[in-house]
Amino acid sequence: MAFRRRSKSYPFFSQEFFIQNHADLVFCLVVLILIGLMFEATAKTAFLFILPQYNTTTFLPEGEESLYHYGWRDCITIFFYFLIAIILHAVVQEYVLDKVNRRLHLSKSKNTKFNESGQLCVFHLVSSVWSLYVLITEGYIQNFSSLWENYPHVPLRFQVKFFYLFQLAYWLHTLPELYFQKVRKEEMPRQLAYILLYLLHITLAYLLNLTRVGLVLLFLQYLSELGFHVSRLFYFIDENHHKLFDVWAVSFVFTRMVTLTLTVLAVGFGLARAENQGLDLEAGNFNTILIRLTVLLTVCFTQAWLLWKFIRFQLRRWREYRREQPARKRLAPKLPLRTLKRDVGHHENGIIKAENGASPRTKKIKAP
Numbered sequence: 117m118a119f120r121r122r123s124k125s126y127p128f129f130s131q132e133f134f135i136q137n138h139a140d141l142v143f144c145l146v147v148l149i150l151i152g153l154m155f156e157a158t159a160k161t162a163f164l165f166i167l168p169q170y171n172t173t174t175f176l177p178e179g180e181e182s183l184y185h186y187g188w189r190d191c192i193t194i195f196f197y198f199l200i201a202i203i204l205h206a207v208v209q210e211y212v213l214d215k216v217n218r219r220l221h222l223s224k225s226k227n228t229k230f231n232e233s234g235q236l237c238v239f240h241l242v243s244s245v246w247s248l249y250v251l252i253t254e255g256y257i258q259n260f261s262s263l264w265e266n267y268p269h270v271p272l273r274f275q276v277k278f279f280y281l282f283q284l285a286y287w288l289h290t291l292p293e294l295y296f297q298k299v300r301k302e303e304m305p306r307q308l309a310y311i312l313l314y315l316l317h318i319t320l321a322y323l324l325n326l327t328r329v330g331l332v333l334l335f336l337q338y339l340s341e342l343g344f345h346v347s348r349l350f351y352f353i354d355e356n357h358h359k360l361f362d363v364w365a366v367s368f369v370f371t372r373m374v375t376l377t378l379t380v381l382a383v384g385f386g387l388a389r390a391e392n393q394g395l396d397l398e399a400g401n402f403n404t405i406l407i408r409l410t411v412l413l414t415v416c417f418t419q420a421w422l423l424w425k426f427i428r429f430q431l432r433r434w435r436e437y438r439r440e441q442p443a444r445k446r447l448a449p450k451l452p453l454r455t456l457k458r459d460v461g462h463h464e465n466g467i468i469k470a471e472n473g474a475s476p477r478t479k480k481i482k483a484p
Contacts, residue, residue, distance in 0.1 A: 138296050139206035142199050149196060164189060165196035168277050183271035185400075186322065190281060197285035205293060208238055222352060230352045231297070232307075233345040239286060240342040247335040250275055256328055263332065263378075264386025268325040268400040276331070280322045283334070287314045313418060320411065324402045329382045333375055333415075340364075340371040361433075368426055372419050379415045383408055 134141075152162035169192075170185040213234040217227055251257050254276065290311050299307060321330025347360035387403050395404050 135296055135298070139203055142202045146196075146199050146203065164192045166193070168193055168274065168281060171274075172271065182274060184274065184277040185271050186277070193281055194285045194288065197282050198289050201282075201286045201289035202293070205235060205289065208235060212238075220353065226352055228297075228299070228303070229348065233348045233352075237342065237345040237349060240338045240345065243283070244335055244338040244342055246279060247331055247338065250279055251331055251335060254328075256331065261386070263328045264382045264390070267387055267390055267392070267403055269328055270325050270400040272327060276327055279331070280318065280327065283318050284315070284322070287311055287318065316414070317418070320414065324407065324411070325400045326383070326411070329378070332378060336371050336375055340367050343367050365426075365430065369423075372423055376416065376419055379412060383411050383415075 149162055149165050152158035153166075168184055169189040170187050171182045172185070174181050174183050209231065213231050216234075217230065220230070222230055254273070256262055290307075294304065294307060318330065318334070321327055321333075343360075343364040347364050350360055351358055387408055388405075390403055392401055393403055395402060395407075
C-alpha cells in the first residue's frame with residue numbers, strides 16, 4: 117500500500133528512503149499486530165495493543181458494564197494508536213492536502229502552513245465532535261456540578277478512556293512528524309511548545325482523574341483552534357478572506373475567559389469543598405491543596421501565555437496593516453474621468469450643428 121507518489125527512488129536504509137516510505141513501513145507493522153489476532157498463541161498479546169486495559173465488569177440494573185482504570189499497560193495501547201495516527205496523517209496528506217496544494221501553487225512557507233492547518237483542522241473537527249458527544253452521553257452538560265462532585269472520577273467508561281488514549285497517541289505522533297515533514301528549524305520551537313502543552317494538560321487530566329473537567333476544556337480549546345485553522349485555510353486560498361480572523365479573535369478571548377472561570381470554579385472551589393480531602397494513590401484521590409494549586413497555576417499560566425502570544429500577533433497584524441495602507445493608496449488605479457454624453461453634432465452659438473457642418477433639419481410644425 118503506497119501512500120505517496122515516488123518522484124525519485126532512494127537507496128534502502130537511507131534517511132530519505134525512510135522519510136518517503138515511513139507510512140508504508142508503519143502500515144506493515146500495524147498489519148502484523150492485526151494478524152496476531154488470528155492465532156491463539158499471540159491473540160492475548162495483540163489485544164494489549166488494540167483494546168484498553170484494566171477493565172472490571174460491574175453489574176447494573178440495566179445489565180453488565182465494563183469500567184476501566186489506568187496503568188502502565190496503557191502505554192502499549194497508546195503506541196498502537198500512535199501508529200494509526202501516523203497512517204491517518206499520511207492519508208489526509210496524500211489524498212486531500214496534496215491535491216489542493218497542486219491547484220493553489222503556494223510558496224514553500226505557505227505550503228508548510230497550509231499542510232499544518234489542514235491536518236489540525238481535520239483533527240480538531242473530529243475531536244470537538246467526539247468530545248461533545250461524550251459530554252452529552254455521559255450527562256456532564258446536563259448536570260454541571262458533576263464535573264467536581266464524587267471525586268475521584270474513577271473508574272472510567274470505555275468511551276472516556278479511549279478518548280484520552282487516542283488524544284495522547286495523536287499528540288505523540290506529531291513529534292516524529294516534525295522530522296517526516298522536514299519542518300524548518302525556525303518553526304520547531306513554536307510547534308514543540310504547542311505539542312508539549314497539549315501533552316502536559318491531557319496527561320495531568322488523565323493521571324489526576326480530572327477527566328470530566330478536562331473533557332470540557334478540550335472541547336472549548338479544540339473548537340477555538342478549529343476556527344483559527346479554518347480561517348487560515350481560507351486565507352491561503354484567497355487572501356481577501358481575512359475577516360474570518362476577526363471572528364476567531366472574539367472566540368479566542370471568550371474561550372480563554374471561560375477556561376479560566378471553569379477551572380477556578382471546578383478545581384479551586386468545587387474540589388476544595390469536597391469531603392474526601394487528602395492523598396490516596398490506591399483510590400486515585402489527589403485532592404490536596406498542593407496539587408490543586410499546581411493545576412490552577414498550570415492552567416492560568418498557559419492561558420496567560422496564549423493571551424500574550426495573541427496580543428502580540430494582533431499588534432503585529434495591525435502594524436502591518438497600517439504600513440500597507442499608504443502603499444495601497446499609491447498603487448490604486450485612478451478612476452477615469454467621467455465623460456458627458458453629448459448630442460450628435462456640436463453646439464455653436466446655442467444652435468446644434470451637424471458633424472459635416474450642415475444645419476440639422478428643422479422640424480415642421482403641423483397646422484392646427
